[in-house]
Amino acid sequence: MKIISKTCVFFLVVLISSCARKGRPEGGPKDEDAPIMVTANPPYESINFDKKTVRIYFDEYVVLKDLTKQLVVSPPLKNPLVITPQGTPSKYFNIKILDMLKPNTTYTFNFGNAIQDNNEGNKLESFKYVFSTGTTIDSLEVSGSITHSFNREKEKNISVLLYKLDSSFTDSIVYKKKPEYVTNTLDSTQFNFTNIKEGKYFMMALKEPANDYLFNPKTDQLGFINDTIVLPRDSIIAKEIRLFKEKQPFVLKRPKELFKGKLQFGFQGGKKDLEIKLLSKTPEPFESFTQFEKEKDTLYYWHTPIEADSLNFLVTKKDYIDTITVRLRKKKIDSLKVTSSISSVLNPRDTLFLETNNPIKTIDSTKISFVDKDTINVPYKLKKINSNKVAVLFESKKNWNYRMQVLPNAIGDLYQTKNDTLNYQFGTRDVEDYGSIVLDVQNKKNKTVIIQLLLGDKVAIEEVIKSSKKITYELLEPKEYSVRAIIDENENGVWDTGNYLKRIQPEKVIYMPQEFKLRANWIQNEIFEIE
Numbered sequence: 001m002k003i004i005s006k007t008c009v010f011f012l013v014v015l016i017s018s019c020a021r022k023g024r025p026e027g028g029p030k031d032e033d034a035p036i037m038v039t040a041n042p043p044y045e046s047i048n049f050d051k052k053t054v055r056i057y058f059d060e061y062v063v064l065k066d067l068t069k070q071l072v073v074s075p076p077l078k079n080p081l082v083i084t085p086q087g088t089p090s091k092y093f094n095i096k097i098l099d100m101l102k103p104n105t106t107y108t109f110n111f112g113n114a115i116q117d118n119n120e121g122n123k124l125e126s127f128k129y130v131f132s133t134g135t136t137i138d139s140l141e142v143s144g145s146i147t148h149s150f151n152r153e154k155e156k157n158i159s160v161l162l163y164k165l166d167s168s169f170t171d172s173i174v175y176k177k178k179p180e181y182v183t184n185t186l187d188s189t190q191f192n193f194t195n196i197k198e199g200k201y202f203m204m205a206l207k208e209p210a211n212d213y214l215f216n217p218k219t220d221q222l223g224f225i226n227d228t229i230v231l232p233r234d235s236i237i238a239k240e241i242r243l244f245k246e247k248q249p250f251v252l253k254r255p256k257e258l259f260k261g262k263l264q265f266g267f268q269g270g271k272k273d274l275e276i277k278l279l280s281k282t283p284e285p286f287e288s289f290t291q292f293e294k295e296k297d298t299l300y301y302w303h304t305p306i307e308a309d310s311l312n313f314l315v316t317k318k319d320y321i322d323t324i325t326v327r328l329r330k331k332k333i334d335s336l337k338v339t340s341s342i343s344s345v346l347n348p349r350d351t352l353f354l355e356t357n358n359p360i361k362t363i364d365s366t367k368i369s370f371v372d373k374d375t376i377n378v379p380y381k382l383k384k385i386n387s388n389k390v391a392v393l394f395e396s397k398k399n400w401n402y403r404m405q406v407l408p409n410a411i412g413d414l415y416q417t418k419n420d421t422l423n424y425q426f427g428t429r430d431v432e433d434y435g436s437i438v439l440d441v442q443n444k445k446n447k448t449v450i451i452q453l454l455l456g457d458k459v460a461i462e463e464v465i466k467s468s469k470k471i472t473y474e475l476l477e478p479k480e481y482s483v484r485a486i487i488d489e490n491e492n493g494v495w496d497t498g499n500y501l502k503r504i505q506p507e508k509v510i511y512m513p514q515e516f517k518l519r520a521n522w523i524q525n526e527i528f529e530i531e
Contacts, residue, residue, distance in 0.1 A: 034124045035062045035117045042131065049107075049131040054095040056129060061089040061118040069157070070112030070186065074193075075105065076178045076213055089118040095129070104134035106195045112186045130195055140231045143192040144239030146185055146205055146223065149506040150495060151457075155243055158207050159184050160191045165200040165228060171501055174204060174215040182213055201229040205241045215500070221245045226503060244498045244506040250274075250317050255326050259334040261305040261415060262358075263326055265315075267297050272317075276301060279312040279323065287414060289359040289387040302359050302387075302414055305333065334358060336417045338406070340424045346402070348434065348475040352392040352426075354406075358413035359387040367410035370394070373401035401427040435518040437473040439483060440527045441465060449530060450486040450493070455479060464493065478520040483512040485530050 038057045042049060064086050073081065082096035095109065108130050115124040130137065146158045161179035163169060180201070185191045191205075206213065207221040215222055223241035250269035258264050265276060271292055276299065278288060288303040303311075308328055315322050334357060341353035363382060370378045370392075380394040392404070406422035443449055446467050453461040453473055460481070461473055486495045487508040498506040512528050 032120070032122060033117075034122045035060050035115060037124075037127070040129065044129060044131075045137050046131045047135055047137065049101070049133050052097050054097075054129065055092055056095070057092045058115075059091075061091055062093075062115050062124075063087075063089050063118050064093065064111075064114050065116055067111075067114045070114035072108075072110040072112065072182060072184045074108045074110070074182045074195075075102065075180055076182050081109070101133050104132075106130065106132040106134075106136075106138040106197065108195050110183070112184070128194070138195050138197040140196040140198060141192065141194050141235050142196065142203075142229060142231060142237075142239065143190065144241060146189050146191065146241050146243060149223070149242040149244040149498070150509050152511055154189050155207065156185055156187055156189065158189075158191070158205050158243070159211070159213060160193070160241070161204045161206065161213060162193060162196070162229070163202040163204070165202055169202065174500070176214065178213045179204075196231055198231050201231065203229050203239060203241070205243060207243055217246050217500075218248065222500060223498075224500060224503075226505065242498075242506060246499060247497050250320050252315055252320075252322060252324070255313075255324060257326060257328055257330050259332055260328075260330040261303055262334055263301040263303070263311075265299040265301060267299070269297075269317075271297065271299070274299065274317045275315070277314040277316075278303075279314055280308070280310075282306055282308075289414065291359075291386060291388055305415065333415045333417065336411070336413045336415075336419055338411060338419050338422055342424070342426045344426055346396060346426050346428050347477060348428075348431075352394075352404075353385070354390045354392065354411075356388050356411070356413065358415060358417070360384070360390065360411060361414055361416075362412040363390065364410050367407040369403075369405040369407070371403055372397070373403075378402065396428050398428055399430045401425070431475070432521040433478070434475045435478055435520055435522045435524065437476060437481065437516075437518060437524045437526065439471045439473070440525070441469050441471060441485075442527065442529045443468045444529065444531050447530075448488040448491045450488050450495070451528075452484050452486070454482045454484060464488070476518055478518050478522075480515055480517045482515040483526070483528055485510045485528065487530075 036059045037044070038059050040054065040056045042051055042054060064083065067083065067086065071081070077097075077099045079098040082098065084094050101107065108128055111127045113123045113125050115127050116122060132138070144160075146155045146160070148155050160183050162181040163173060164180045181193055181196055183191050183193050203225040204215075205223040206215060208216065209219055210216065221243045223243040225239055225241060229239075248269045251267060253266035253268070255263055255265045267274070276290065282304075283306060286304045286306070288301060291300050292298070293300065310325050310327050312323060312325050315324060337357045339355050341355065342350060346352060365382065370380050372378055378394050380392055383391040383393055385391055396402070402425070404424045406419060408421055409418040411419045437453070439451070441449070441451060443465060448464065448466050451463050451465060451471060452459045463471055487510070489507050490496060495509065496507050498504050510530055512526070516524055516526065518524055
């Protein structure tokens, strides 16, 4: 029997442990190098390509990350590539091509940043495998950037498409046929086409959930270049594409009864000129009120509760006309809720509003107590803004406190339900607690421009100008503001989106480059150039 010394056992254990340990040796430099392609079979930029499989080798073990999001094949294929292995490290991967490839065409398999080394995750950025089924490799390029036509958010992962302008091109091709070439911005706002053939093209961008390179107006945002892209002439000109969502045709969604006496009409396509008329005969007395929900495509219809199975309505909007029936099954009435627009501070530009979820029928001002911090009655007036909103108008003092108490049964709604006791307390501040912004708008082309002062993503103040002008915004809260200008080409007072078939671009929106944080008791002077 052989006897092994303790020293030999020690060295054996160390040797086995060293062999089992993965990664770099302790104290060694961190691997920061991306993997390198060693070779490919068939070779990179092969011509007369007629294979169905490709194998690409690397100098180290690699893994594929987010391949479905990163991989872009141009021209697009009908069937996706089969790439193996995935999920396990390997020094090579295989590409299986299921489609019949086009003749005399240069193909690009762009892996984006999907290829990473196994140990440190170093990315092989913008790796491409290129080949041609013809005798030459096309080499023309065109690049550009993507922006949103209205918002400041950076648009990422946007597909950019090139359609060849030939005898087969029609405006409807973007709805039913994939483009000649495609690329993607991936994690940036920039795009770059490579290996393009000489010719004339139509360029379009899509932000789409389906990723099928077919334009669906209901779900997709798009952008396009009006001018024809001519290669090689335009290969050195960076293109900017502005994304927008087309205005959808009016569609009335199926209305429903939310509570007894309260119906909801949902729709898409804008509320302008939308009218809903009751056709059913109803017993007397009968009242109804309508109100659009703020910033939503919803119309509420309140009516006197009646005993009926259904109500019939006529819905009209320009060229749209339809009759609909709403079934009545609810038994419960929505209880009255009253909210105040002011929580704690009434700023100089604010108005105190009382808003309700049901139409207001009666207000008993004798049951409303409005006093200041010295318990002195404050004179006020109530002004009804709409069926669900009342303004409380009064002359406020600076740096003063107020208290309003609304006793039970002061407010009654359409359903003869009343409020419980409501208490509101708020105060005002000194003028020195606010700041001012003086905006020197230099409207160099004297166009009609909508100037919007923004607080976050909300419009705080809006003004329309037609020439250069200094605008002074006074008594502003000390917060962070930004400014945008809408070039109102059709002078209708609102921003208008674009239309692909009519080749109309969305109205241009210009943001001031910097946001500014306004301080209290301070005047901020800014220059805004609009060209």
